[in-house]
Amino acid sequence: MSIYYEPDHALFCIQTAHTTYAFALNAESRPVHLYWGAKLQTLSDLALLTGNLHVETNGDSSFRLRTNNQYEYRAGEPYSYEEQALDLFYSDGVRGAQLAYRSHVISADGRALAIELADGQYPLSVTLRYEIYPDLDLITRRAVIRNEGSEPLHLRKMQSASFHFPRGVQYRVTHFAGNWGAEYQKQQEMLPLCRTVIQNNHGNTSGPHAVPFFALDPWGKADDTSGEVFFGTLHWSGDFKITCERTELGAVSVTAGVNDEQAAVTLHSGESYETPEITAGFTTGGFGGMSEQLYDFQLDHLLPQKRAHNVIPVIYNSWYAYDFRIDEEKILGLMDRAAELGVELFVIDDGWMPGRDCDSKGLGDWVPDPLRFPNGLRVFAERAHAQGMKFGLWIEPEMVNPDSDLFRAHPDWVLQSESRPQTTSRNQLVLNLAREDVLAYVLDVLDRTIQENELDYLKWDMNRYITDWGWPTGSKEQREKLPLTMIENIYGIWTHLNEAYPDLLLENCAHGGARSDYGMVRYTDRINRSDNATPADVLLLHEGFSTLFVPKSAGGAGTFNGTPGVPYAFRENLGFTGSMSIGVNLLRCSQEELNAYGASVAQFKRERADLQNSYVYHLVSAWNSPYAVWQYVRRDRQAFTVFGFCFGRHFPDDRMARVRLTGLIPEAFYECVVDTCSSEVDGQRYTGEALMQIGLQLPLERNYDSVRLVFRRVM
Incomplete structure (x- = not known):
């Protein structure tokens, strides 16, 4: 498996374990897609597809150009009417680009390609980057857009990549959508003669209303064990857009990247913008074969590699017993019971801050409530460690209540408009993490909280969407780029956590599965699958979740949560399918119930090595x-x-x-x-x-x- 360049036909060929992906330069030196599918053993066969590329642009050639314009990165070329990957304005008001080949570099190991394109009339370059992985049929792509001139460039759309599929085929599109408590609902329909857009515009999350993922299977014939499937997943946790398009000429393509409805970027001289990555693949093994590829990618390349193959500890979380109504006595009592059951990680959830007895106050004041926790939180870490358990804590660093010391001290730190009233959700406002002072504050809070409380586990929550895209003191360009900078800075924080605390287990929680995406997989050990723990619903939730994510990363609501009317064996078996957690009030359980939970925990530990990396x-x-x-x-x-x-x-x-x-x-x-x-x-x-x-x-x-x-x- 490697990446090749064949100069006689100006042909680029990407060979993975079982697939071939190829494109070539046309008569105008523009990269045009040729082939993506099952592996071709004889690469010279691709010459059959290059004959129609060299079409002159004069005369009556427009129709032929339209049928051969499957550009690797569409930027406004003539006769290209499909979804563009790049849209921009130059300083003279001219819109769009016409990109031609300038140079390329293939890495020494043959696993990475950078092909540089340039606009012949304007000082703009775009570098398309491709990367492949040993033994996987996946290609990761991204684009780097660079201003090589002295005048600013105004980017209005900057997608990560376009993908093209064989013509003359009807495709079924599969994606996952839903709502809070109803995430990952499988959506399938035959692709109509139009644009089908999968997108999110809630600001600081990738969902749960839509997951940044697509799959296309020819004629809708694939099942979980067989059939051709093309698929892709975007590494981005904010607003995104995936456009699946079928044209009247039979062309089918997918263009994906950040959503262009909110954000824009101005590039000054010498500046560049790098798009998020998108990882795509092809399999003949159906949706199960697709999941295999995505699992291998996560376990061997994407997850924090020091912890990627470890089992997830059995967790107890205080929320399900007392929600906000916690204090030192209750927590110590719960810890003792949890340790007796064989729990390996005890997590204190929301409610530990001053005055935090409901969701309307205290958020942002990240110190223990002195009345309910007179000895602080370190005492819990010491008790947990003495009992052989790890200790974890919930935090929501992106948010603040208006009724908090933080907001009273820094009302300018939240997203807001100068001329409109602030809007709250769950009694919360959103901190402007694009500001350097806010970013520094959040980093300091996290470092202090982790170190002072000897944390082994951090559960990061995020409980509201963005409604006020305002930054009164920001420059025009800062405000344009605000939705992008927010997510980029969140990634910067998570990078810091992994580098500074390599043994710290991290849970990515966002009011359920609102950041279930490959942008966050890179940094986390668990993803909150959903806040919904109703067993009948979990069957649907976990099926959708485990199509894309390794099952052990399924976090969220407690496995054992006392759902009335559901037999214990059903809940136990369902709990074995993810990472086991207990969400009942152990101080109110009978001895018979405690014995059952303890037996389940012990049995799960015996079996989980065969489950969690499967x-x-x-x-x-x-x-x-x-x-x-x-x-x-x-x-x-x-x-x-x-x-x-x-x-x-x-x-x-x-x-x-x-x-x-x-x-x-x-x-x-x-x-x-x-x-x-x-x-x-x-x-x-x-x-x-x-x-x-x-x-x-x-x-x-x-x-x-x-x-x-x-x-x-x-x-």
């Missing part, structure tokens, strides 16, 4: 059936777990059909070592081939039936 295949989708069957396969294929859940059945019928498994070694023998429903497979051995071709019969007959079958390779 691939997940959604063999039967909760979106399409009253059953959900998920298979977790360890990446080395030496162990796997089958989860089955029944919910939503209205009428009795025959037993559900056999479910054929996937992702196993055909000739290997696997033995069932855990069978939670005492079915006929307990202790039995099967070949991988039999399990994939014949399958298993799961005893799911009534609502809230569930099963967990653990297999390990024995031969």
Whole structure:
């Protein structure tokens, strides 16, 4: 796998483990896409696709130009009417660019390409950067836009990349959308003859109303185990836009990057703007094959690598027991009970600041309440460490209550308009993290909080969207770029946390799954999947989440939360699918309940090594059936777990059909070592081939039936 340049045809070819991606320079030296799909073993075959590129622009060639203008980075070229990747104004008022090849560099290891383009009439250059990874069928792209002149350039749109797909095919688009408590709802439709836009414009989050991700499968035929799928995910946690477009000429493309509705950038002489990365791939293994690629990318390249392959500790969080109504006595009592159950990490959530007995005050004053915590918070770290637990704390550093000492001292630190009244949400205002003094304050707060309280874990929350894009004292250019600078500075803070505290576990929480994106994956160990812990909803939430993110990173609401009417076994099995957390008031539990929780924690610890770094295949989708069957396969294929859940059945019928498994070694023998429903497979051995071709019969007959079958390779 490597990146090649073939000068005879001005051809660039990117070879991954199983795919080929190619583009070439046309008669005007503009990079034009040629091919993306299954790997071509003979690269000279790509010459078949270069013949139509060299079309002169005079005469009646406009139609031919329109059918061959699949530019790698569209910037306003003639006869290009599709979504542009770059839109700008020069100082003389001329709009758009016409970019031609200037030079390129391929890295010594053949895994990175930088191709520099330039506008022949204006001092503008754009460098397109490509990167590939060992054994993965993924390409990461970004663009660097540079002003090489003396007059300013005004960028109005600066997308990360455009992708083109084979013509003459109908595509189904898949993405995930939703709301608070209803994140990652699978959306699928055949791509119409128009632009289909997936976007977010809430300011400081990537969702949960839309996840910065797309997938296209030809003719809508892919399932979880087979079929061609093109896909991509943007590394950006603010406003984004992904435009999927099908034209009247049969061209299909996707252009993705930051949302151009709010932000703009002015580049002065010598300045540049680098777009967020987007990682895209192609697979013939269906949506499960796509998930495999994305999991490998996260575990081996994107997650903080020092901690990436570690298991996530079993967590207890104080919020579910007492919400804001916490004090030293309650916390110490909960800690003792949690330690007895085998909990490995105790987290104090919201409510520890002065006067913070509700959501309308105290936010921004990051010191312990002296009345409820007279000995501070360090006493909890000491107690946790003495009991063999880690200690964590909740914080929401981007926000402030109007009723707080911080706001009274610095009312100018929040986003606001000079001429309009301030708007609150959850009684909060948003700090302007584009300001250097605010940024310095937040960094100081985090350093002090981590060090003074000996934190092993930090849960960063963010509980409102932006409504007031105002910065009265900022320059015009600062205000234009404000939505971008806010997110860039947030990334800067998270970079500092990882560099200064490499052993600190970090949870990315944003009122549920509002920052579920690959921009944040780079910095965090857990992502708040959702605040919703209702088991029937979690089936849908986790299926969407685990399509894109490794299952162990699923944070948020407690696994065990006392949902009435739901059998314990159902909640336990569902809890094993992510990172286990306990969210009940342990001081009010019976001894029988405590014993059950302790047994679940102990069993989870025995099984989690086979679960938390596994691939997940959604063999039967909760979106399409009253059953959900998920298979977790360890990446080395030496162990796997089958989860089955029944919910939503209205009428009795025959037993559900056999479910054929996937992702196993055909000739290997696997033995069932855990069978939670005492079915006929307990202790039995099967070949991988039999399990994939014949399958298993799961005893799911009534609502809230569930099963967990653990297999390990024995031969």
